[in-house]
Amino acid sequence: MKKAEIEFTVNGKKRTLFVKTNELLINVLRNDLNLTGTKYACGIGECGACTVLLEGRPVLSCLTLAVDVNGKNITTIEGISKDGFDPVQKSFLKNAAVQCGFCTPGMILMAKSLLKENPNPTEDEIRDYLRGNICRCTGYTQIIKAVKECANNHNQDK
Amino acid sequence: MENKQFIAISKRFDIKNVGKVTGKEIYASDVNIPGMMHAVVLRSPYPHAEIKSIDLTEAEKTGAICISRDDVPDLIYNERIVSIPDKTYKDRTVLPKDKVRHTGEAVAAVAADTEETAFKALEKIKVEYKKLPAVFDIDEAMKPDTSQLYSYVYLGDKKIDIENNIACVRNISVSDIDKGFEEADVIVEETFNVQRIYHMQLETKSTVCVPEADGGITIWTTTQGIHNVRILLGEIFNIPLHKINVKRITLGGSFGSSIQMNSITPICVALALKAKSPVKLVMPREDDIYDHASYPLRTKIKIGAKKDGTLTAGHCKVWVEIGAHNIQAYPYLGCIAGWFASLYKWINIKYEGKAVYTNKTPTCARRGYGSPQINFPVENAMDILAEKLGMDPIELRLKNYVGKGDEFWGQGPTIKSIIRSCGVEEMLVEGSKLIGWDKRIPPSEKTGDIRRGIGVARGFHTSGTGGPNPGEVIDYSGATVKINEDGSVDVVTALMDHGGGTWDVAAKVAAEVLKVPFDKVGIYNGVDTRTTVFDVNTHATRGVYCGCGAVKLAAEKVKKILLNYAATLFKDLPENLELVCNEELGQAVVYPKGLPEKYKTVGEIAKTAQIKSWGTIAYTSSLRQKNCPPCFITYFTEVEVNTKTGQIKIPRVIMMGDSGTIMNPELWKGQIIGAFSQGIGLGYIEEIPYDTNTGKLKCNGFITDFKVLTTTEMPKIDDIKVLPAHTYEPTGPFGAKGIGEAALSAVASSFGNAVYNAVGIRFYDLPITPEKMLKALKEKEEKKDKKE
Ligand code: FES
Numbered sequence: 005m006k007k008a009e010i011e012f013t014v015n016g017k018k019r020t021l022f023v024k025t026n027e028l029l030i031n032v033l034r035n036d037l038n039l040t041g042t043k044y045a046c047g048i049g050e051c052g053a054c055t056v057l058l059e060g061r062p063v064l065s066c067l068t069l070a071v072d073v074n075g076k077n078i079t080t081i082e083g084i085s086k087d088g089f090d091p092v093q094k095s096f097l098k099n100a101a102v103q104c105g106f107c108t109p110g111m112i113l114m115a116k117s118l119l120k121e122n123p124n125p126t127e128d129e130i131r132d133y134l135r136g137n138i139c140r141c142t143g144y145t146q147i148i149k150a151v152k153e154c155a156n157n158h159n160q161d162k
Numbered sequence: 163m164e165n166k167q168f169i170a171i172s173k174r175f176d177i178k179n180v181g182k183v184t185g186k187e188i189y190a191s192d193v194n195i196p197g198m199m200h201a202v203v204l205r206s207p208y209p210h211a212e213i214k215s216i217d218l219t220e221a222e223k224t225g226a227i228c229i230s231r232d233d234v235p236d237l238i239y240n241e242r243i244v245s246i247p248d249k250t251y252k253d254r255t256v257l258p259k260d261k262v263r264h265t266g267e268a269v270a271a272v273a274a275d276t277e278e279t280a281f282k283a284l285e286k287i288k289v290e291y292k293k294l295p296a297v298f299d300i301d302e303a304m305k306p307d308t309s310q311l312y313s314y315v316y317l318g319d320k321k322i323d324i325e326n327n328i329a330c331v332r333n334i335s336v337s338d339i340d341k342g343f344e345e346a347d348v349i350v351e352e353t354f355n356v357q358r359i360y361h362m363q364l365e366t367k368s369t370v371c372v373p374e375a376d377g378g379i380t381i382w383t384t385t386q387g388i389h390n391v392r393i394l395l396g397e398i399f400n401i402p403l404h405k406i407n408v409k410r411i412t413l414g415g416s417f418g419s420s421i422q423m424n425s426i427t428p429i430c431v432a433l434a435l436k437a438k439s440p441v442k443l444v445m446p447r448e449d450d451i452y453d454h455a456s457y458p459l460r461t462k463i464k465i466g467a468k469k470d471g472t473l474t475a476g477h478c479k480v481w482v483e484i485g486a487h488n489i490q491a492y493p494y495l496g497c498i499a500g501w502f503a504s505l506y507k508w509i510n511i512k513y514e515g516k517a518v519y520t521n522k523t524p525t526c527a528r529r530g531y532g533s534p535q536i537n538f539p540v541e542n543a544m545d546i547l548a549e550k551l552g553m554d555p556i557e558l559r560l561k562n563y564v565g566k567g568d569e570f571w572g573q574g575p576t577i578k579s580i581i582r583s584c585g586v587e588e589m590l591v592e593g594s595k596l597i598g599w600d601k602r603i604p605p606s607e608k609t610g611d612i613r614r615g616i617g618v619a620r621g622f623h624t625s626g627t628g629g630p631n632p633g634e635v636i637d638y639s640g641a642t643v644k645i646n647e648d649g650s651v652d653v654v655t656a657l658m659d660h661g662g663g664t665w666d667v668a669a670k671v672a673a674e675v676l677k678v679p680f681d682k683v684g685i686y687n688g689v690d691t692r693t694t695v696f697d698v699n700t701h702a703t704r705g706v707y708c709g710c711g712a713v714k715l716a717a718e719k720v721k722k723i724l725l726n727y728a729a730t731l732f733k734d735l736p737e738n739l740e741l742v743c744n745e746e747l748g749q750a751v752v753y754p755k756g757l758p759e760k761y762k763t764v765g766e767i768a769k770t771a772q773i774k775s776w777g778t779i780a781y782t783s784s785l786r787q788k789n790c791p792p793c794f795i796t797y798f799t800e801v802e803v804n805t806k807t808g809q810i811k812i813p814r815v816i817m818m819g820d821s822g823t824i825m826n827p828e829l830w831k832g833q834i835i836g837a838f839s840q841g842i843g844l845g846y847i848e849e850i851p852y853d854t855n856t857g858k859l860k861c862n863g864f865i866t867d868f869k870v871l872t873t874t875e876m877p878k879i880d881d882i883k884v885l886p887a888h889t890y891e892p893t894g895p896f897g898a899k900g901i902g903e904a905a906l907s908a909v910a911s912s913f914g915n916a917v918y919n920a921v922g923i924r925f926y927d928l929p930i931t932p933e934k935m936l937k938a939l940k941e942k943e944e945k946k947d948k949k950e
């Protein structure tokens with residue numbers, strides 16, 4: 005398989021890598037860059053565990069070719085707060101929105117993206133936005149609550 | 163819930179495991195070792211076939227390391243070793259030696275530098291099969307002329323014959339069942355089916371194995387019990403235990419799926435030993451679905467009661483279709499008997515259980531270990547009985563439940579104890595007020611396309627498997643507690659945290675005993691079988707009651723050592739000293755009673771002990787709990803049935819839980835709500851049917867066609883109420899019992915009863931899918947038309 009050179013920014017850092025042209029972004033992140041916060045749980049776009057932000061928009065890294073992110077900006081869960089915790093992370097910890105934690109990176113990135121698009125989402129809007137992310141542990145309620153609380157705080161901040 | 167006298171317990175804290183929100187938490191599938199190889203597994207395309215030959219030559223030419231039946235030990239074992247050896251059935255080897263018994267069974271495995279090259283090598287393995295007739299159904303399987311999966315297996319060291327695919331049998335009788343039914347005025351007799359489902363834990367099973375220079379191995383794996391993995395690997399590969407080290411590592415969900423050693427773990431070890439290189443094996447989801455499923459259950463239940471609602475008899479005949487391996491069907495049958503016998507006072511009991519092999523994916527424990535499966539028949543039958551008696555379903559339950567002071571054998575007939583704390587009545591009474599039970603009307607009075615109904619169901623689980631006398635299940639835990647030189651505390655235990663916050667509770671317990679602030683207690687990964695003492699497994703809802711019981715014991719011993727050292731410093735007696743938490747200092751302090759201003763911090767004492775070479779303030783405990791108190795649950799579920807589409811929504815639910823002292827209020831709620839979501843999945847949509855022509859799953863291994871609930875199906879935040887019963891378990895650490903598995907036991911039952919209340923149709927087979935609902939509604943209409 006041919007390899008191609010790609011240059012992209014991950015969590016603010018410029019990276020240059022040689023990747024196979026059929027290589028998936030999830031594998032490059034997890035295996036080449038050791039960014040294992042991005043999780044594999046289905047590989048077919050059904051669970052959302054592998055969500056990352058591409059130019060600030062959520063994508064499923066298990067369905068994204070690494071060569072397609074050439075020249076682009078990627079944010080993974082490791083990159084959302086420089087120091088300490090981001091408000092969404094804090095809210096997840098406070099509201100027990102985390103059990104086993106395997107869906108959490110994807111959920112938090114989706115929540116971040118939602119709050120950027122819509123700083124004050126209703127409960128239904130949150131549910132709708134997160135519906136592609138499977139969580140087998142929490143029953144979602146505390147995740148939704150955590151996001152809702154951020155939404156309100158977010159507004160107060162402004 | 164907040165209790166003033168505690169400093170940590172029952173208080174709301176942020177989750178300790180912060181790596182889970184930053185992406186830094188390491189799961190088995192995240193372990194990357196320099197130079198490691200990647201493994202993939204060749205799986206059987208047939209449900210039942212003789213393996214005529216396996217040819218690895220071409221595959222090996224690619225440079226890959228390959229293993230098949232000749233490369234793995236001959237030892238026949240059971241991957242689950244919590245039953246005492248005499249009660250452990252064994253029927254498997256690391257890779258099958260003579261035949262495959264289910265589609266997706268591992269046949270060979272390959273390790274190479276990349277996953278891609280490993281897959282390429284895998285394609286070059288040639289396996290010649292001779293197809294055998296396969297069975298997928300218990301009735302078929304038990305016929306004498308049907309194809310047999312096994313001619314013999316081992317029970318302990320004894321070779322036993324298998325006939326008619328019956329893996330094991332368990333019959334239990336209490337008093338006189340015939341007399342019981344003679345005394346009954348009303349009898350209910352029905353058959354129910356609870357389906358097999360896939361656990362769908364989010365992390366697929368994974369193992370990394372590093373062969374060490376001394377011939378030993380280091381393992382990171384998805385497991386609920388590191389010590390059992392170590393002991394089994396020692397037996398299988400004949401490696402002394404001190405040379406095997408299994409790391410405790412965060413688990414991306416299990417729900418019972420990793421209760422036994424994962425089937426891929428010894429495969430990964432065999433590859434690593436042959437390759438003399440670290441090997442990583444992460445199961446693709448499609449493989450994982452073919453690796454394990456939950457036990458299904460068919461129940462023929464017959465119950466009898468007097469006119470006033472007093473129960474007189476309960477008879478259950480159950481069949482469990484276990485798939486291709488007997489992982490733990492024998493204790494499972496025992497527990498089903500226990501869940502049944504300990505729900506209501508049947509007085510006269512007869513129980514007949516059979517476990518039957520089929521050519522399907524092997525089944526294993528799933529949250530509740532059979533309790534949801536038997537709860538559905540029992541709680542439906544109780545509602546049917548109430549209707550026949552003209553009695554309120556809650557009244558019938560209140561009259562007959564097994565409660566405080568009663569004998570209880572939740573974990574099966576060999577583990578009996580007395581119930582000392584019980585919130586059943588409080589939950590039934592308070593819950594019924596909250597849901598508005600008195601306004602509930604019968605289905606016959608409902609009209610329109612959209613019909614609502616309310617259903618109740620209750621259940622329980624044991625907290626651990628301990629009893630006054632040790633039973634058939636090994637049950638003890640251990641922990642090391644250590645005060646560091648700055649007054650902070652380390653808790654070291656093999657206990658796993660499934661996500662329910664067991665580690666946070668362990669830290670709270672240590673904090674509480676030693677009066678150290680919660681944030682000064684560490685309970686971190688990086689411990690392993692070498693640095694921890696034995697803990698049987700984090701199963702049976704035993705994390706808090708048993709595992710944290712051991713932490714409490716260790717912390718109490720540490721407190722003694724601490725006070726002895728402090729006594730030397732104060733030139734006083736330990737019993738004259740007081741240990742309290744000083745929140746301002748963020749430390750525990752000790753002072754002579756009545757002289758708080760003379761305090762010394764625990765940090766100072768520990769530091770002095772170090773400087774003066776007195777030694778470390780530490781203790782390692784090993785604790786067998788002599789009870790397994792029931793944690794009770796009650797659900798009041800409201801459903802909304804769309805009679806045009808067959809779809810069912812859940813507008814509202816009241817969840818009541820009895821865990822004694824609630825250690826971790828937010829995660830406790832999370833456990834219950836999470837279980838509710840799983841239980842509605844079981845009741846409404848989840849199933850993994852087979853195509854019996856091909857022996858493959860209809861979903862073909864893809865979760866595209868195995869649906870679990872998403873964010874949109876749960877009731878809204880304000881329409882979910884989770885409330886605790888106000889109880890205190892005298893035998894538990896700080897009054898606590900468990901919750902995790904109890905929470906699932908009655909969900910689907912309350913759903914089924916609610917559906918009945920909405921549309922007047924009783925469903926006997928789960929799940930109640932929209933298709934089934936529409937069919938049943940149509941049949942009901944047709945019947946009505948005929949009558950008219
Ligand atoms: S792993 Fe990408 S969606 Fe599931």
Ligand code: FES
Nearest residue numbers: 104107139140141
């Ligand atoms: S917390 Fe375990 S899957 Fe969401």
